[in-house]
Structure formats: C-alpha cells, structure tokens
Amino acid sequence: MNFPFKAIGFDWAYTLVDLGEEDDRKPLQKVFSFLDDNNISLPDFEVLLDKLRKIFRPMIENSRTTNQEARFEVALGKLIDHFEISLNGGVTLNKLLEVYYQEVYSERKVYPEVVSVLSSIKDMGARMGIVSNTTNPVFMKEKEMQATGLKPFFEFAIYSSETPYRKPHHSIFELAMTHLNMNPAEILFVGDDISMDVAGAQGVGMKSAWLNRGGKNLPAGINPDYELHSLEDLLRIDLAIL
Numbered sequence: 066m067n068f069p070f071k072a073i074g075f076d077w078a079y080t081l082v083d084l085g086e087e088d089d090r091k092p093l094q095k096v097f098s099f100l101d102d103n104n105i106s107l108p109d110f111e112v113l114l115d116k117l118r119k120i121f122r123p124m125i126e127n128s129r130t131t132n133q134e135a136r137f138e139v140a141l142g143k144l145i146d147h148f149e150i151s152l153n154g155g156v157t158l159n160k161l162l163e164v165y166y167q168e169v170y171s172e173r174k175v176y177p178e179v180v181s182v183l184s185s186i187k188d189m190g191a192r193m194g195i196v197s198n199t200t201n202p203v204f205m206k207e208k209e210m211q212a213t214g215l216k217p218f219f220e221f222a223i224y225s226s227e228t229p230y231r232k233p234h235h236s237i238f239e240l241a242m243t244h245l246n247m248n249p250a251e252i253l254f255v256g257d258d259i260s261m262d263v264a265g266a267q268g269v270g271m272k273s274a275w276l277n278r279g280g281k282n283l284p285a286g287i288n289p290d291y292e293l294h295s296l297e298d299l300l301r302i303d304l305a306i307l
Contacts, residue, residue, distance in 0.1 A: 068191035069253075069302055070272065072245050074238070075219075076256030077197035080276050080296075081179050082213065085172030089121075090114060092168035099164045103156050108148055117144050125200070132234040134225040137200045138162055159204070166205040175213050182296045183218040195222035196241050196254070198231045198261060220244070232258075233265025242269065253290075255299065263289045274299065 078084050097110050107113065120143050124135035142158055144150075152158065186193065199206060206224050210216045221244050225231035228240065242249055249270035256262025256276060263273040264287050275289035276296065283292070291302055 068186055068189040070191060071251040072192040072194070072247055072253070073186065073299075074194055074196050074241050074252060074254040074266070074271070076232075076254075076258065076262050076276075077195055077199070079257040079278075080255060080262075081175060081215065083174045083176060085174065087172075089118070092165040093117060095168045096161050096165050099161070100150070100156065103154075105150060105152070105156065107150065113144070113148070116147060117141070120144060120147075128231060132230045132232075134198065134228070134231045135200050136202070136226050137165075138202045141165070159202075162202055162205060163208075166201060166209070169201075170205075170209050170212065173209070173213075175215065176296065178295060178297050179215070182299055183215065185300055187218055192245060193219050194241055194244065195219055195224075196232065196237055197222070198225045201226060203227045232261040233268065235265070235269050238266055238269045238271065242271075253302075255293070255296075259284055259287050259289070263287055274302070 075081055093114055094110065097107060097113065100107055117140065121135065121137065121140040124140060127133075128135040138158065141161060145152065145158070183193065197206075201209075201224070203224050203226060206222070206226075210219075210222060221241070223237060223240050223244075225237060228237050230236050232238070238254070242252065245252065250272065252271045253274055254262060254266035254271045255274045256266075257278065259275055263275050266273045272290045274291040274293050276293045278294060280294070291298075293299060
C-alpha cells in the first residue's frame with residue numbers, strides 16, 4: 066500500500082511533540098546556577114528574569130507581524146551584554162544555551178502514536194521532513210531531534226531560527242519543496258496551527274491536514290483539505306474525498 070502523497074511535511078510542536086509546561090523561570094534558574102557555580106558575578110535572579118522578558122517578549126511580538134523569527138540566542142546575548150556578565154573559559158554563550166534548553170526539553174514528550182504512525186508512513190514509501198517555527202538555536206533543535214528518537218524518519222528539518230522568514234511565509238515552505246524537488250500538489254503538510262500550518266501550506270499549493278487534537282471549531286476563511294483528531298488519522302487519508 067502506498068501513501069496518497071509522495072511526501073509529508075510536519076510541524077513539530079504540538080504536532081509530533083507535546084511541549085509540556087512552557088516556563089522561562091526554571092531554565093533561566095539553571096543558567097543562573099551554572100554561572101554562579103563558575104564564580105561569575107551576577108545581579109539578583111528576579112532582576113535578570115525581568116530583564117530577559119523585557120528583551121525577548123517584544124521580539125516575539127514583532128515576529129508575529131514581520132514573520133521574521135525571534136531568536137532566543139540573540140535575547141540571551143543582549144541580556145549578558147546589558148549586565149556586563151563576563152564569560153570565560155568553558156562558559157560560552159552556546160554552553161549557556163545548552164544549559165537552558167536541556168531544562169526546556171526535559172518537559173517535552175513525543176505523543177504516544179507518533180512513532181508507529183511515522184513507521185507506517187515510511188513503510189508506505191512517503192518521504193518526510195520537518196518545517197518548524199522555533200526561537201531555539203538550530204544546534205539545540207538538532208540535539209532535541211536526536212534525543213526524541215525521531216531523527217531517522219526525516220530527510221530534512223527546516224527551522225525558522227535559521228531562515229529569513231517563519232511560517233506562514235511562503236519562503237519557508239518553498240525551501241521544503243526545493244529539498245524534495247516535487248510539485249507542491251504532491252506534498253501534504255500536517256500541523257496543529259490553522260493559520261501557520263494550514264493556510265501557509267495552501268498558499269504555496271500544498272495540500273494541508275489540520276491536526277485538531279482538542280476539537281476546536283474551524284475558524285472562518287480557512288478550509289484544510291483534511292481534519293485529523295489524532296496523527297493516526299493520517300493512515301486513513303483517502304484522495305477520493307478531495
């Protein structure tokens with residue numbers, strides 16, 4: 066049995082992986098403790114956290130209108146510069162990012178059905194890749210992908226933190242099309258966000274599947290080609306319903 070599409074692009078967060086509790090306090094506490102253990106002078110933690118939020122949250126809001134991703138490593142670098150925190154030796158910005166995201170990723174879980182569904186799709190011969198909006202640095206996303214055990218299923222992963230624009234901008238979907246060297250109509254894109262994933266994919270001519278785990282009402286003006294309530298519904302897709 067062949068899958069009805071030659072390739073599938075997947076969103077990452079809340080499509081394949083549950084992000085759990087998204088909290089900036091605990092990961093920054095890990096960074097604070099790491100710096101303190103390395104005898105690096107620091108301001109009060111609450112002052113540090115407040116300043117990071119004042120730096121990063123406007124960056125995120127701006128990304129929603131410009132479609133240019135907010136990059137957390139830029140925000141953390143600005144925080145270090147603002148307080149004139151002196152890094153030295155093995156204490157680099159990348160090391161601090163690693164400490165931060167190890168805590169962030171500890172909250173994340175692959176949805177129970179994901180591995181079996183991806184295995185079935187791979188057996189049916191469809192090619193697969195990731196197109197994900199993320200503020201995370203790419204080197205940490207690669208570590209996360211490896212840690213989940215999902216890396217062998219995907220030919221490529223495109224992250225908005227390394228591209229000019231984020232979803233729903235057409236260019237990030239076009240990067241996937243270039244990688245696959247396929248007509249967009251041969252590609253199905255699967256994601257949980259009706260605007261970013263569904264409208265974005267349809268805007269370049271891909272077919273779309275809205276993963277609606279929570280049973281939300283379909284907003285006016287956007288019509289996914291398929292509506293899924295579990296990733297397992299992918300295995301029941303039939304081109305005849307289009």
